[in-house]
Amino acid sequence: MVKLSEEMKTAFSKVKIFPVATASNDGIPNVVPIGFCQLVDDETIWIVDNFMVKSLVNLEENPNVAVYVWGPETGGCFQIKGEAEIISSGEKFDKMKGIVHAAKPGLPAKNLIEVKISEVFQCAPGPGAGKKLL
Numbered sequence: 039m040v041k042l043s044e045e046m047k048t049a050f051s052k053v054k055i056f057p058v059a060t061a062s063n064d065g066i067p068n069v070v071p072i073g074f075c076q077l078v079d080d081e082t083i084w085i086v087d088n089f090m091v092k093s094l095v096n097l098e099e100n101p102n103v104a105v106y107v108w109g110p111e112t113g114g115c116f117q118i119k120g121e122a123e124i125i126s127s128g129e130k131f132d133k134m135k136g137i138v139h140a141a142k143p144g145l146p147a148k149n150l151i152e153v154k155i156s157e158v159f160q161c162a163p164g165p166g167a168g169k170k171l172l
Contacts, residue, residue, distance in 0.1 A: 039154055040172040041080035042118075046158065049112035050077050058085060059104040060096035060122075068092045074138055074145075075105065078152075083118065084130075086138055087149035094149065097122050103153055108161065115161035116171060120153040 042050070056075040061067045070093050074086035083105060087094060097103065103122045108115035125131050131150045138147040158172040 039081040040156060047077060050107055052111040053107055053109045057106040060093045061100055062096050063099040068096055081155045083153040084134055085151040085153060086134060086147055087151055088145045088147060097124055117159045117161050118155055119157040120155045123152045125150040125152055
């Protein structure tokens with residue numbers, strides 16, 4: 039696992055919608071906008087499955103995931119890659135469900151997707167584009 043820097047954590051906290059990419063075992067990609075994406079600690083992200091269909095199937099086949107972090111207030115952009123675990127019961131799941139229902143009571147919060155961060159890459163254009171940061 040790698041740990042996000044303070045600058046990266048600050049940028050993450052300013053994003054409202056996160057593009058999250060998954061791929062099937064056959065390599066067919068899928069990208070969806072996720073509103074409930076939370077940095078739990080320096081090396082763990084929680085993604086809430088409210089309405090996932092293709093992404094959930096992809097994660098069941100292939101746990102690799104990428105999260106794009108960018109917004110007008112982030113001061114840059116980067117891509118986080120990691121391995122996801124689908125959690126549908128237990129303490130972490132209950133905590134996530136409580137957070138979601140406190141913010142938006144009508145959302146189903148069907149699964150918690152816990153991502154352990156493994157790599158971070160630069161996304162800004164220029165000579166450093168695609169450079170591994172962590």
